């Protein structure tokens with residue numbers, strides 16, 4: 001089935017009665033941000049967002065539902081959630097389609113893994129899946145979340161898809177632990193504290209090159225370019241090559257490369273830096289665990305030929321935090 005067709009079929013909104021119960025487990029923070037990468041019509045994200053007083057952001061593949069969710073959420077991106085990345089959010093509300101990927105993995109798990117890095121450390125996960133796929137999600141959940149609770153939908157609502165709602169708090173690093181027992185979903189005591197969001201944003205996962213050139217040729221980057229060209233001393237101020245280990249990461253983190261022009265052997269380059277967080281699965285004996293690492297990259301646009309050159313550097317694994 002095509003992606004849109006699948007989305008059309010995979011719409012099972014969280015029942016309002018269940019949303020009301022979920023809300024009783026959450027604290028409030030008016031500086032918080034909520035992301036729902038499978039937003040549907042936006043009802044669930046709007047209700048939970050109201051409870052925690054969050055800035056609400058949604059992504060939805062199906063155009064009609066995306067349009068409806070725009071009336072309910074602060075910001076909505078229409079498109080495939082796997083073409084987007086996000087970071088800095090306080091709460092991730094994830095009720096993904098219940099299906100297999102073409103590669104035979106559970107789609108629920110692929111969504112969770114992809115959106116792990118959208119949460120700040122201490123951020124709260126609300127994850128709704130059929131109970132029989134808990135085992136498939138166990139690895140990612142127990143590696144990346146503390147304070148896990150698993151609640152079964154009330155009897156009436158459980159009948160359709162046998163769902164559970166999982167609450168968890170994002171860890172600062174990977175660790176292996178077990179899953180708690182499944183309990184009935186009842187009213188809570190606002191026990192999940194919602195942290196502040198940090199520069200929450202959603203962006204296209206892989207900006208294609210044509211888009212990048214187009215972006216460089218207009219707006220802020222273009223103005224910066226001309227400002228930089230006028231300042232003679234900037235030209236050649238930094239060597240283009242060779243890059244020493246850690247160099248890229250430092251330049252990017254220091255914000256030193258966006259919109260800067262450098263000269264090298266008579267050519268001029270416009271630089272753009274980016275840091276992306278990625279995850280990978282590491283095997284240790286017969287155990288596997290998820291780890292995070294950063295990729296720093298600088299893309300250089302040759303201002304004469306409009307050719308793009310990309311230099312990339314990967315960090316070592318982020319150090320797990322021992323609890």
Ligand SMILES: C[S@@+](CC[C@H](N)C(=O)[O-])C[C@H]1O[C@@H](n2cnc3c(N)ncnc32)[C@H](O)[C@@H]1O
Nearest residue numbers: 007012013014038039040044060061080081095
């Ligand atoms: C189970 S519904 C959840 C709706 C809402 N979040 C809720 O809990 O009531 C899943 C939604 O994800 C959307 N969806 C499916 N695949 C998607 C994708 N790759 N990117 C973004 N949205 C997708 C479907 O169109 C559907 O509206």
